[in-house]
Amino acid sequence: MAPTTQSLLPKRPPPLLKDELDIVIPTIRNLDFLEMWRPYFEPYHLIIIQDGDPSKTIRVLQGFDYEFYNRNDINRILGPKASCISYKDGACRSFGFLISKKKYIFTIDHDCFVAKDPTGTEINALEQHIENLLKPSTPFYFNTLYDPYRKGADFVRGYPFSLREGTPTAISHGLWLNIPHYDAPTQLAKPRERNTRQATTLYVDAVMTVPKGALFPMCGMNLAFDRELIGPAMYYGLMGEGQPIGRYDDMWPGWCIKVICDHLGWGVKTGLPYIWHSKASNPFSNLTKEYKGILWQEDMIPFFQSLKLPKDCNTSQKCYIELSKLVRARLGKIDPYFIRLADAMVTWIEAWDELNNTSGTASTAPAKVK
Ligand SMILES: O=c1ccn([C@@H]2O[C@H](COP(=O)(O)OP(=O)(O)O[C@H]3O[C@@H](CO)[C@H](O)[C@H]3O)[C@@H](O)[C@H]2O)c(=O)[nH]1
Numbered sequence: 043m044a045p046t047t048q049s050l051l052p053k054r055p056p057p058l059l060k061d062e063l064d065i066v067i068p069t070i071r072n073l074d075f076l077e078m079w080r081p082y083f084e085p086y087h088l089i090i091i092q093d094g095d096p097s098k099t100i101r102v103l104q105g106f107d108y109e110f111y112n113r114n115d116i117n118r119i120l121g122p123k124a125s126c127i128s129y130k131d132g133a134c135r136s137f138g139f140l141i142s143k144k145k146y147i148f149t150i151d152h153d154c155f156v157a158k159d160p161t162g163t164e165i166n167a168l169e170q171h172i173e174n175l176l177k178p179s180t181p182f183y184f185n186t187l188y189d190p191y192r193k194g195a196d197f198v199r200g201y202p203f204s205l206r207e208g209t210p211t212a213i214s215h216g217l218w219l220n221i222p223h224y225d226a227p228t229q230l231a232k233p234r235e236r237n238t239r240q241a242t243t244l245y246v247d248a249v250m251t252v253p254k255g256a257l258f259p260m261c262g263m264n265l266a267f268d269r270e271l272i273g274p275a276m277y278y279g280l281m282g283e284g285q286p287i288g289r290y291d292d293m294w295p296g297w298c299i300k301v302i303c304d305h306l307g308w309g310v311k312t313g314l315p316y317i318w319h320s321k322a323s324n325p326f327s328n329l330t331k332e333y334k335g336i337l338w339q340e341d342m343i344p345f346f347q348s349l350k351l352p353k354d355c356n357t358s359q360k361c362y363i364e365l366s367k368l369v370r371a372r373l374g375k376i377d378p379y380f381i382r383l384a385d386a387m388v389t390w391i392e393a394w395d396e397l398n399n400t401s402g403t404a405s406t407a408p409a410k411v412k
């Protein structure tokens with residue numbers, strides 16, 4: 043039988059981690075932004091969390107493989123534990139991390155589009171995140187040529203050979219073109235600032251490991267992580283309606299995951315891939331949501347910087363429970379909000395264990411704490 047044109051075409055490899063990664067999207071809007079991502083996201087499974095009024099219909103484009111949850115679903119699935127999932131804040135995406143059964147997560151906002159690199163080529167953000175996650179990190183000694191595992195790169199002279207094997211990567215933190223990730227005061231001071239290739243060229247072709255001991259302001263809009271390693275700590279906190287604070291939904295887990303990754307010897311990468319962040323949220327309403335966080339971060343950051351987790355905390359779950367105790371004891375003095383947050387951290391872990399069949403004593407990913 044003569045071969046068909048189809049069978050003569052070179053076989054394309056299946057998309058990387060196709061059955062091992064979920065894409066989590068929190069949204070208050072229709073998901074038309076997915077059209078631009080179709081070639082990149084269509085092979086993957088999407089978990090969509092509709093925030094706000096559950097009776098509102100959210101349009102998802104045809105052709106995508108997805109599961110969809112609104113507030114009624116969250117309440118039904120979690121019962122009283124649904125109290126740990128924020129309402130009217132992008133922090134509701136935590137529910138997607140909880141319900142997923144995959145090893146890896148990529149999370150993206152509804153106003154993030156495909157960016158182009160300086161040559162005008164579309165950036166496959168998901169592919170770059172996967173590359174970041176599958177290659178080791180170097181948190182214990184900084185490589186001045188950035189990620190030594192990237193094609194064409196290596197360790198520089200003076201890099202200890204004993205550390206060249208690297209350590210597992212738990213987080214890949216991607217960046218943004220166009221609308222930068224600014225707090226409300228900076229947004230107000232620079233209302234027209236855009237990160238474009240034409241103006242201030244802030245496209246930096248680099249991936250690097252955030253060094254051990256250094257905290258960083260994590261942004262939640264273009265982020266991937268190894269859910270088996272760090273999922274239990276990837277809780278976006280209590281934000282939005284009924285809470286005194288919003289927009290710290292990414293900062294909070296960013297500080298938590300970094301101290302835990304440092305303790306367990308895992309890496310956090312930042313840099314590529316870029317996405318195109320299209321819409322600036324309103325700086326005045328942002329200020330209302332953020333101002334307490336701006337005050338409290340002067341205490342929260344030193345708190346995280348001074349933390350020491352005990353040696354027997356050898357899983358994310360155990361570390362997170364320990365962290366909740368420290369939050370209650372030390373940040374609880376600043377405001378009763380932190381007592382509620384500490385309680386919610388415990389509820390989150392209980393929900394995690396329930397849905398994932400794990401417990402703090404028998405985690406799937408114990409690490410050797412040095
Ligand atoms: O009540 C809400 C509001 C928004 N969402 C969804 O969450 C993400 C982010 O929302 P948005 O793009 O409006 O806000 P940004 O200020 O750009 O958000 C970024 O900064 C951090 C501060 O909150 C946040 O982690 C970043 O992503 C969108 O997908 C909205 O649809 C929501 O679910 N509920």
Ligand SMILES: [Mn+2]
Binds near residue numbers: 151321
């Ligand atoms: Mn946005």
